[in-house]
Amino acid sequence: MTATAISMLGSRSRTLMPGIIVSAMVAAAASFLSEHYGAPVMLFALLLGMSINFLAVDGVCKAGIEFTAREILRVGVALLGMRITLEQIASLGWQPVVMVVVLVTVTILVSIGAARLMGFNSLFGLLTGGATAICGASAALALAAALPSHKEKEKATLFTVIGVSALSTMAMILYPMIAQAFGLSPLNAGIFLGGTIHDVAQVVGAGYGMSHETGDSATVVKLMRVAMLLPVILCAAMITRARGVEPGSKRPPLLPWFAVGFVILAAINSTGYVPEQIQEAGNSLSRWCLVIAISALGMKTQLKALATVGIKPILLMVGETAFLAGLVLLMLHWKP
Template identity: 65%
Template sequence: MDTPARVSLGSARVRTLAPGVLACGVVGAAATFLSEHYGAPVMLFALLLGMAMNFLSAEGPCRPGIEFSAKQLLRIGIALLGLRITIAQVAALGWAPVATVVLSVVITIGVSMLAARLMGFKTSFGVLTGGATAICGASAALALSAALPNHPLKDRATLFTVIGVSALSTICMVLYPMLAQALGYAPLDAGMFLGATIHDVAQVVGAGYSISTEAGDAATLVKLMRVAMLLPVIVFAALYTRRTGQAEAGGERPPLLPWFAVAFAILVAINSTGWVPKAVQSAGNDISRWFLVASIAGIGMKTQLKELVTVGFKPIALMLGETIFLALLALALLRWLH
């Protein structure tokens, strides 16, 4: 393809995404204005304003840009957060967060598999919902779905898990910061709790930075430790599939580790050298903040809580139970291991 054709395709892509991205940007700017004038968290304002404009995510010119903002801008924003964190800060967290993450993921998935069987579901449904709850929300659900055995209700189970974990994560984003403050947690402890319990990366970032910068940094680090647990859990799911003799047929599997987690780690390593100019750090932080606020607005626009009603009570009870169990387990581990 020659250069003019590529430019034409690029321009068409920009025109397709522009309405939705602009809508998310306007909501982000409004949320920032309200936050600066009324003192409430900008991420919460962006989420609520986005949910109020949910109609824009229906079929129409804004939908592609909203999808792009909710996914790609989020990932870029998370990656750029690496410019505000150093390896020294990671070391300062100590061994307790690592132990908390590993134990939380292993125990939550194990309990989810047992609970699924007791409630009459397939064990694989427990792996799917437990992995989504314990690791990184919708991304983990989609990754695990590709590695688990086929069954007639697999697509519906995956869809429910993605919707359920996104809805619960949004609720946790609002409630958990208040819980951490009610328990009298210092910003660092609050960030570790949020990073260890909220499902999706976007909501972890929103909840953490709604408390303070220190809490947001700690929450992001702990959350990315959970994202890294996706690799061994995918391996476990693949081994489980082989043991049952029901390998996934065809289809391209998602990457074991999201690129934004790798990019975040690379930027942390570069930033730890002390070679990054302050101006670059500041610009990266500003861009990251705007991208994250716009992505939270897009996620709010996409939220469809009413769809949960159509799947029945038992699957909802399972995921709600997993979420509560993970929160109680994290609270206990942070207390015992801190």
Template identity: 75%
Template sequence: MTSAKSMHIGQRVRVLLPGFIVSAVVAAAATFLSEHYSAPVMLFALLLGMGLNFLTTESKCKAGIEFTAREVLRFGIALLGMRITLEQITALGWQPIALVISLVAITITVSIAAAKILGFNKLFGMLTGGATAICGASAALALSASLPNHPQKEKATLFTVIGVSALSTLAMIVYPMIVNWLHLSPLQAGVFLGATIHDVAQVVGAGYSMSPEIGDTATVVKLMRVAMLLPVIICAAMITRMQGGDSTGPRPPLLPWFAVGFVILACINSTGWVPTVVQSGLNGLSSWCLVIAISALGMKTQLKELATVGIKPILLMVGESVFLILLVLTLMHWWF
């Protein structure tokens, strides 16, 4: 029995390994380009992956690419829990917490409504709104893994990742100019940058380029937004259950395993018992998993499909980013 099981596992590894190795090589190339050309690594991973989409027709790589795009992605999302602690969230007081909860809820709601007005599925609005309001490409991938299957879901996910990565890079350059133009205090500047820029890396880059104080505040506010990933995933999972398709089959879990892993790791990290080297290692592993997974997703996508998206999705994502800026400035005016 044990021998048969071992043989099955070994056979499964041999089937999945070629696709995983190819995805990892693409991720390494994307990381190299990102470090040398100062552009989002997710964007490079997607573009390089799409350039190798012919590999999904090869039987030796197809299964591993499918596995990497699904399971490695979810493992990387679970490890995001090691980025946050309860102490970080509570240290700034109630105002940033209330601001983050409000901006996430309002932005996603408005995005869903805007998507319906523009003729898209409301789930596309949740996907783009979640990516804009929470943590960029990571949120887009996490929400995509939680939402019901749809013929256009992978195409929508990849477009969202590309769009939010491009907008996040632009925000890292432009938003500090907005801070200076509005003459915001260091606390207000940190809250603004942390609450509006999409990806963690760009928040860190923009915040610390202005001052250590602004960088510290921006990073903590951004991690509060990352913490909002869990309740939004639960909402997405509830939608999946309600739209589960075949009622005779097993219903999808209310709380996906990677969301459970996320909250468990966040609680463990909050104890302060995790050595810094372990925390850094797991954060690095999470980043690697997400880049490898997005490389695999890119390989599953045809460039000509993304070229047909039209102007409306672009307008939706740009509009969401502008709305988020105005919303954060309004809430800051009331609470800070």
């Protein structure tokens, strides 16, 4: 590496580090609050970030916050591949796999249709529907990274993360009661919880709160939904390419690098040669990257901008969540 390159790298690092450090500090504070008060860490990260949004307006932190919200987010999405192995998916048989593919596809298509009927852009329906159907805040952030840029994108992303985090927490409390009310077996209760609750952490909490068998099946079904992130990101990338780019901009790749990373890590993880400590480290790093990125997104957002969203987006996300729960219960009713 030449002296010029080293100098440029050092200059770039000095420009970015203040914003990255601030985002990491907000993420650490959010994690502390989440561990002590039980609320979703993403929600705390967003709220704390928004409380110091003046740092992203101008000054030394702005460039690093922009970098964190974009690139560290993508690293976190790629590392989600460490959560999945083909053996986990195969262990439940073909029926739950087909069920997950159907419920994710149908939920997203219905969400896009409902968004258009309510007067929203169809991409907003894809964003909220993908977050609801796949893996909550992580899916919202991954889809946002792949979808075309527009002036309302960040506000839509943050609203989706807040909404899906709140609904996931409510589901963690209510859905085990629903499973008991319908008299679901431990296996079917796990399929219901894993197929409906948005975030992985809440699925684990709700499943193992009922029984060990329910927790195991819920976790595996949830990981199947996480695996659906790849084809949905691919569709989002194809939409982005089809819509073109601004003059002077580079056309995005068909499959973003973070999606390629997701596939490679999932394939490596499926070999069975990855030590459990490495898997846990990858999952932990993914979580930290996503929390740091959402802290940066929070700092880029004005609270008054989110206050203008109105009631219709809230109704859309509540409707999507209720539709997904009803669809899974219906599929379990007709399951042989």
